Amino acid sequence: MHLFKRFLALLLVAGFFLAGPGAVTAQTVVGVTATEIKIGNTNPYSGPASAYGTIGKAIGAYFKKVNDEGGINGRKINYITYDDAYTPPKTVEMVRRLVEQDQVALLFQTLGTPPNSAIHKYVNQQKVPHLFVATGATKWNDPQHFPWTMGYQPNYQTEGKIYAAYVLKNVPDAKVGILYQNDDYGKDYLKGFEDGLGEAAKKLIVLKQSYEVTDPTIDSQIVNLKNSGANVFFNITIPKFAVQAIKKSHDIGWKPLHLLNNVSSSLGTVLKPAGLDASKGLITALYMKEITDPQWKNDKGFQDWMAWMKKYYPEGALDDQSNAFAYNVAMLMVQVLKQCGNDLSRENIMKQAANVKSFELPLLLPGIKVNTSPTDFAPIEQEQLAKFDGERWVLFGEMYDASKK
């Protein structure tokens, strides 16, 4: 008996040494085992912003596809997503649950500017990768102060600058009227636009009108803008109000150069409801393929997306750009994990997230590439202007690259 025990102990020790290196390092890393990697997320599945909840679901559907195909380096993704109802206190609670209780390896695509602001400090103190947050605010690209947080989409200020550059170059006697949503999203666009105009801003902008997201209509603002004599209309509105603005300005016979923010550039949910005729001549800046635009019908990226939607997310809407957004960003996440190889320590995940080089995503516009570096935490910085010809968005001009300005 005694001998047997000793033998057993010896066997155990030997076993540890043999299986040691791989198994032990994998254990010291949080949220990663030999067969699984845990990824945490919060999304608004209820509450005022619940329309965005489809992003969280679509990401899960994409990870399911990855798992069905064998996972990443043999590890399946265990995707844990909680509802925060877009309220910051709930986000804090849910993110703490993910980090401290579920012990996720990283946080991915937590959605909304206020929710992410609430956890910004916390995740950086805890040194948890906080990757590709779903918000267009500018502050996520700050590797010096927040080395664990990284943005994803082009920010609103950059886009505002693109329109400003266009106006300065192409409209000699511009009188600009602006309609914007009275919150951080609207003001970020406004700031980018005004910064882009520079000295000329005071002279060129003749009227600024705002609305609250809870307002029923914006008709009176449009009438005011027309009466101001503006010949350029910068329209910073979410889809619901963009439809109203396009319709109303058409109905009252106001025909300015109409700059529509990217947020509302969807053909299916904005331009069609507003009327394709009324939408003719609209200009916007794009970085993604509009999935409702007929020009992409035979595009490989679009067709793959469609096939994936039908197989893995059949309950998702095929005209909702958010589902394309989720598909792209989940793919980028997978790329970062692939780059990590077998070292899935939080440090290496962050290092690889900051080391994406000229990576192409299937639903980005041709020519747009994802690039990050230890000093550049803004993955997508290119956009191109497009004009609506009554049927599709026609890209024109050169690709604008914010990282080179």
Add this chain to the structure above:
Amino acid sequence: MTSPGGVAAKATEQDVASPSRAVPGLGPRYLPRVGLVALLFVAVILPFTLSNFRTFQFTQVLIYGIALLGLNMLTGYNGQISIGHSAFYAIGAYTTAIMIDRWNIGYGWTIPVAGLLCLVVGFLFGRPALRLEGLYLALATLALALSVPQILKYFEHWTGGSQGIVLTKPAAPRGLPLNPDQWMYLLTLCITLLLFVLARNLLAGRVGRALVAIRDNHIAAEAMGIDNALYKSVVFGVSAAYTGIAGALSAVAIAFVAPDSFDAFLSITFLTGIVIGGLATISGAVIGALFIQFVPNWAQDISKAAPWAIFGTFLIVFMYVMPHGIAGFCRLMWIRLTAPPVTRQEPR
């Protein structure tokens, strides 16, 4: 709305005011006190046995408890329905956040200031609200809940607009071997206890009886010499102060405030909490707080697709099984178990 509270309040009166009805002997009379001490003991050792995340969740329970107690004074005891308490919660939170962020004042000082400010605002709001009864008052308070987030965005210079204000979570005072979560929990526990004792002293005596009298029949109350207007606006103020203190504590615990944190749905959540916990009961505030903190999370764990449908089912079941709230239900059970046999005799 008033009838369930009425029954529960009567039960309180019986418990407190007529000891002669209690069974002779130590057991039943002292059991509640023993229970209270045990509960307190559990509450104190909680942060040392649970993870930091759980401690943080229980801190939120205590904070909700204070807010619910405030609302229960107004709605449960006095019968004034408010769907506007998220506004006072927001005012309390922003008072603290602005004082810490802009003026570098220690968070400890900001909490009583937040309470006082809400006391004044609540009192002033309560004055014109005197003319409004029942549903009309509910509508007026709803307006308050809807407008405050927008007003907060308007004074961007102070409030940071919709970006909100980011704070730093306070560490325990030097010398105390506690982590920030444990410290925040114990601090909140002390404030909660203080406020609960104050509320109990207020509600178990003359003032409490006057409030209930106004709720049940304000003309009769007036005839007995109760100054309806004064009581109603003072209770509005005190109720707002409690909720404001809760808001202030939440700002410190969450370390972030933004208008999105304080939408009208929060008010509805508070109202749900007091009804489920038990209208016109003090213990109901804690039970209700546990409910609104944990049940939505459980609902989410049960079904990702329709968590609010599950939550709604919970609500309906609770209201059906325990129409007087959980506290009211427990009290009725208690009375039934300890009632002297006399009451069970057949009528002669």
